[in-house]
Amino acid sequence: MSGRRLAAALVLGAVTLAGCTGPGASPGPSADSPSAPGSFYAQRLTWTPCGRLECATASVPLDHADPTGRTLTLPLARRKATAAPRRGTLFVNPGGPGVSGTWFAAAFDRRDLEAYDIVGWDPRGVAAGARVTCLDAAAADRFDEVDFSPDDAGELGALRAATASFAAACAAHTDPALLAHLSTRETARDLDILRAAVGDDRLTFYGASYGTLIGAHYADLFPDRVGRMVLDAPVDVTGAEEVSQAAGFEASFRAFAAWCGGRPDCPLGDDGDAVAATLLGWLDGLDAAPPAVGARRLTQSLAALGMARHLYAGEEGWPRLLAAVTAARAGDPRRLLAAADAMNGRNGDGTRDPLQASGAAIRCADRAARPWAEALARWEAERVAFPFGSLLGPDLGCLDWPVVAPAWTTPRGAGAPPLLLVAATGDPATPYPWAEATARALGSAVLLPVESGAHVRYGGDPCATAAVRDYLLAGRLPAAASRCST
Numbered sequence: 001m002s003g004r005r006l007a008a009a010l011v012l013g014a015v016t017l018a019g020c021t022g023p024g025a026s027p028g029p030s031a032d033s034p035s036a037p038g039s040f041y042a043q044r045l046t047w048t049p050c051g052r053l054e055c056a057t058a059s060v061p062l063d064h065a066d067p068t069g070r071t072l073t074l075p076l077a078r079r080k081a082t083a084a085p086r087r088g089t090l091f092v093n094p095g096g097p098g099v100s101g102t103w104f105a106a107a108f109d110r111r112d113l114e115a116y117d118i119v120g121w122d123p124r125g126v127a128a129g130a131r132v133t134c135l136d137a138a139a140a141d142r143f144d145e146v147d148f149s150p151d152d153a154g155e156l157g158a159l160r161a162a163t164a165s166f167a168a169a170c171a172a173h174t175d176p177a178l179l180a181h182l183s184t185r186e187t188a189r190d191l192d193i194l195r196a197a198v199g200d201d202r203l204t205f206y207g208a209s210y211g212t213l214i215g216a217h218y219a220d221l222f223p224d225r226v227g228r229m230v231l232d233a234p235v236d237v238t239g240a241e242e243v244s245q246a247a248g249f250e251a252s253f254r255a256f257a258a259w260c261g262g263r264p265d266c267p268l269g270d271d272g273d274a275v276a277a278t279l280l281g282w283l284d285g286l287d288a289a290p291p292a293v294g295a296r297r298l299t300q301s302l303a304a305l306g307m308a309r310h311l312y313a314g315e316e317g318w319p320r321l322l323a324a325v326t327a328a329r330a331g332d333p334r335r336l337l338a339a340a341d342a343m344n345g346r347n348g349d350g351t352r353d354p355l356q357a358s359g360a361a362i363r364c365a366d367r368a369a370r371p372w373a374e375a376l377a378r379w380e381a382e383r384v385a386f387p388f389g390s391l392l393g394p395d396l397g398c399l400d401w402p403v404v405a406p407a408w409t410t411p412r413g414a415g416a417p418p419l420l421l422v423a424a425t426g427d428p429a430t431p432y433p434w435a436e437a438t439a440r441a442l443g444s445a446v447l448l449p450v451e452s453g454a455h456v457r458y459g460g461d462p463c464a465t466a467a468v469r470d471y472l473l474a475g476r477l478p479a480a481a482s483r484c485s486t
Contacts (some may be wrong), residue, residue, distance in 0.1 A: 037067050045076065052106055053077045058197050060124070060190045062181055070177065071300060072130040074190060076121040076250060077102035083114035088227075089198045090116040090472075091191065093123075093211030095233075095456070097184070098345070098359025100126055108206075109459040112469050116204070121194060123214075125182045125358040127297045132179070134170040134357035137350045141296060144344055146391030147287070148301040149383075156376075159393075164400040171402035179403050182358075182365040184210075188217035192225065192452075202227035204472070208456045209233045209430055212421075213366075213411075219419060220411030228475065230468050232422045233456045236434035237331035237441050239367060239408040243433040246382040246389030252311040253279075253388040255453055256318050267326055279307075280387055282329055291333050298333035298340075304391035306339035311428050314454030325369035360397055368405045369398035413442045420471045421445050422464050446477045450484040457484075 045056035056076050061067040067294070081087070090113065094104040105120035125132050135143055143166060150156040171179070191214065195203045204227045207215040210233035219226050257279070258272030269275040283300050290297040298306075310321035324335040341347075345355025379394035398405070413419065419442060423435030432449070439447040450457045450464045457464040463484035470476045 012174045021416050036356050040067065040193050043193075043197050044199070045197050047078060050077065053079055053102075055102070058121075058194055062177060064186055064189045072124055072127070072178075072190075073128050074121055074124065074130070074194070075102055076119055076194065077105040077109070079105045079108070079118040081115050081117050083181065085115065086117070087115040088117070088204060089195075090118050091194065091203065091205045092118060092120050093205075093207045093214055094120075095207075095209030095211045096126075096355070096359055097210045097362035098126060098132075098355045098357070099210075100354065103163075103419035109465075112470065117198070119192075119194075119198065123188060123362075126354045127179070127305040127361050129179060132170060132182070132358040132361040133173040133355050134166060134360070135352075135376050137352060139169070140344075140346070140356065141350070144185040144302060144346070145290075145297055145299050145341070146301070147299065149287075149304075149391045151287070160396065160399075163396050165359070166397075167400040167402060172355060174357075174361070176402070179361060179365070181463045182362050184213050184362065184366050185403070185409060188213055188221055191218055192222050194226065200227075201225070204228050206230045206232065206458070207470075208458070210235060212438070213237060215419075216411040216413065216438065217409075219413035219416040219442065219444075220409075223413055223416035226413075226419070228417070228472055229419045230422065230458070230471065231419060231438070231445075232458050232468075233427055233430045234423055234435045234438040235430055236409045237438045240437065241434065242437075243431045244378075244382060244386075244389075245429060245431070246392065248428040248431035249311060249391065250389035251307055251426065252314070252453055253307070255426065256311065256321060259318050260313070260322055266322075268322075276388070279325065282325075283388075283391065291328075291331070293315070293333055293337050296337065298328065298337050300391065301393065302340040303328065303333070303336055304388065305343050306336035306350045307388075308392065308428070309339035310344050311453075312455045314424070314426065314452055316454065316460075362396040364397055364401040365405055367398065367408060369401065370395055372396075372399060375399075410441055413444055415441075416444050418477055419445045420468065421447045421470065422450060422457050424450045424454055424457050424461075425448060426451075427455050428453070429455045433448060448478045448482055448484060452484075 020035050047054040047056045057073050059071045059073055062070040062072050092104050093101050100122050101120035102122055108118050110118055124130050147155050150159050202225055205215050210330045212234040215229050215231050216237045217473040236247040257275035260266040261269050261271040261275045266368055267279045286303050290299045310317040328336045345353035375395050382390040421435055421439055423432055425432045435447055439445045448467055450461050452461055454460055458468045459465055461484055467478050
């Protein structure tokens with residue numbers, strides 16, 4: 001997903017993809033764009049057992065425009081096919097950015113797709129040895145408690161200082177050459193090398209949330225190497241994001257409030273408006289007096305982030321959200337803080353996954369910061385329209401980033417075969433208008449709307465799951481005007 005703040009939001013999905021890939025001769029680099037020399041495309045992977053999976057590493061150039069220079073080592077994990085005849089490799093990415101993908105090879109739902117090897121990988125910026133490092137554990141905890149929804153000039157100045165310090169820490173603790181080469185377009189070039197390394201002549205790919213941007217750039221760079229590609233919960237590949245995440249989370253919050261208010265036992269109010277008012281008032285109180293959780297605090301921003309975590313799951317997450325906020329209001333905020341920690345990549349022992357640091361670096365490598373005045377004006381408008389969604393804060397994270405991103409490149413995928421886009425109409429994290437914008441940009445894309453309030457629908461919605469499997473197994477796309485309402 002695209003983040004509104006430096007704390008990246010974890011995107012999880014369970015998916016599998018099967019397409020028309022297979023062993024054979026692998027195309028070399030394109031002549032019309034920078035790409036790796038033949039030595040990278042000639043490498044073959046050595047797989048060794050690692051728990052339930054097999055693991056390997058592959059080499060890619062740090063700078064695809066200078067492939068004779070430094071290299072990066074990317075880890076891969078494979079769940080081998082168990083059905084014959086083998087169809088090839090399905091590469092899967094769970095989203096992020098900043099999320100490891102090796103675990104996803106095991107977590108991916110591959111029912112009916114057992115003839116495919118399922119392969120996940122750790123992208124550049126996430127992989128050990130090619131990872132972004134910013135704050136130590138204690139400093140990261142302090143950063144998480146920053147007020148991301150400032151109410152006055154003092155709080156706004158403190159937020160700006162915190163984001164600047166975060167960027168300075170990333171610059172101080174991460175190889176500057178790596179920071180300069182973390183764009184999603186470069187990750188898509190890495191993926192083409194991985195495709196060749198497993199011996200497939202075409203890429204079969206499933207990407208969730210941010211992973212859809214990887215797939216879209218791959219289709220743009222290598223349209224003749226696309227086999228079948230599913231983009232689930234698409235980000236806006238145009239970069240415009242005319243409908244913001246604040247709007248998406250506000251709608252999801254209001255839907256939860258209406259659900260609770262319609263229950264006779266709802267402890268938060270008798271109708272949706274009353275529930276929303278109760279929770280917004282409670283969140284306002286946290287801004288002034290955040291409760292202690294051991295040596296930490298549940299701030300307003302962390303509480304909103306924890307609530308957003310539960311909203312990702314749509315209707316299925318509402319009972320968990322109700323339990324978490326009820327406990328927090330009664331004096332036990334641990335559940336809500338744990339949900340916020342998951343969004344920030346904080347583990348139970350205080351250590352950190354790459355999510356927060358790598359996610360920020362990848363986003364800032366893709367997109368230049370909005371000017372300060374523009375970002376604030378946009379957020380001030382959101383505060384009026386979206387009182388809950390705007391608590392996730394203004395988009396200030398890349399203002400002081402040490403690397404200036406190039407102009408945004410909108411992937412078009414001209415010449416690629418039809419791609420399948422799956423999007424929930426009530427998705428809070430990647431609002432449905434983003435999927436519509438992406439479908440327009442990718443001329444060969446077919447968009448399947450799913451009536452749901454959850455993020456990522458393969459493996460969660462029976463209709464969407466069946467459509468994805470039918471496409472991956474038989475190449476059949478949903479008929480025009482198809483819609484999932486189950």
